[in-house]
Amino acid sequence: MPAVDEHRARTIPEAAVARLAVYLRVLSSMAEQGAGTVSSEELSTAAGVNSAKLRKDLSYIGSYGTRGVGYEVDVLVGQIERILGLTRKHSVAVVGIGNLGHALANYGGFPGRGFPVAALFDVDEDLMGVPVGGIPVSHIDEIPLVCAERGVSIGVIATPPAAAQAVCDRLVSGGVECILNFAPVVLQAPDHVEVRKVDLAVELQILSFQLARRVDDADGAEPTGNGEVEGVDQVVIGR
Amino acid sequence: MPAVDEHRARTIPEAAVARLAVYLRVLSSMAEQGAGTVSSEELSTAAGVNSAKLRKDLSYIGSYGTRGVGYEVDVLVGQIERILGLTRKHSVAVVGIGNLGHALANYGGFPGRGFPVAALFDVDEDLMGVPVGGIPVSHIDEIPLVCAERGVSIGVIATPPAAAQAVCDRLVSGGVECILNFAPVVLQAPDHVEVRKVDLAVELQILSFQLARRVDDADGAEPTGNGEVEGVDQVVIGR
């Protein structure tokens, strides 16, 4: 009955997936500048991690490097895109066309290719039918219908907090499988729907905590600050 | 990092800090609705975590509960605010007044109190002096001067990627200690400066990965025809 384990190796740590996305961006810009190969050292520096971690991350997706040499840039790009599922297109719906919604809807047609914006929603009657970034805004009551029709798989919530749960429910009933939530509330969703959140207040409060910690550390010891070496540890949001 | 134990107990796991911020928000809204006490069970459900984790998280900041009863809401609010350093105000500067910058500058005077927006910057000459959310926009060349003058401790970067590193450098030379980066680039900063990033493309790509994984999991097992039915038992990744 162990069974839980299912058919093994398809397990890439969540944290590694986030970093693969970063590597991909760095690699793409290297490719644009005509780089043919990179070593783990170069790539890891550009991505802000150490080289051991980078190699471990890449090992999760296979062995595409050449010992003594490095990695071929475009091979890696292709493999990472494959693993991240970027060879399929995932239609996105943005709900809540305020400043943030505008920013999202115009975000260069959304990061690279692969995430076409297929629908926009708001409650404001004055916005109905108005095109934003080329897509006309629909009413949030239409969410289930329109999302189902246009095969939206990712919903982005950029509404005020009070509206977020209702929007979430409608996205779910429209068959949306993943939700990216910018509203500062904890969403309740069935567990076959993946929810990620981006929470500005939380980010600021974490920074505030760091500042506070610095202050009490300072009086505890070490007058001559100037911390430890290395380690720029950029934290991707995670959860 | 040598991580010389320092002077003991001041170690709250980073992940726990992020959740404390969430608990704080939930507790605040409970307080508004006049709740006097909560149990770990109630609070954890509202925050989307399990109760063991919640109690462990709270134990990092002290023992403020009553056995057999629960926690007093306003005591917890006060203690979490203290730990997160929210009793001090941290001035914020927003750089890049596009759609996203607007959204940030208007974000209710920024999450709760505690994070007053003290300065706005952009390159666009047409924006100079124009007030956004009550604060006039200055030129990015002024960053070091203005930030130092106004005691900005948190810088928020909402510029196009190409400008981000230069902005980061100026913020650092203006004495900013923490940076929240919305631009899709890996910033290089001295290690006494805390950098966090919020990366939309990465978030979407993680969701894309989940979608892709679902597809191959589906063919790996599940012999019985089609039928959408519910999810194969989800591994439930976070929360």
Next chain:
DNA sequence: CCGTGTGAAGTGGTTCACAGCA
């Protein structure tokens, strides 16, 4: 009794260090 608080066990992710191959 009931819920908090917490050592101890478990899990997942990171770092180390070196074997293996171009």
Next chain:
DNA sequence: TGCTGTGAACCACTTCACACGG
């Protein structure tokens, strides 16, 4: 020789389970 790929040690966070106190 140099750099990749990876088992194994290590560390951080989570979950368990139960003692403790109102």
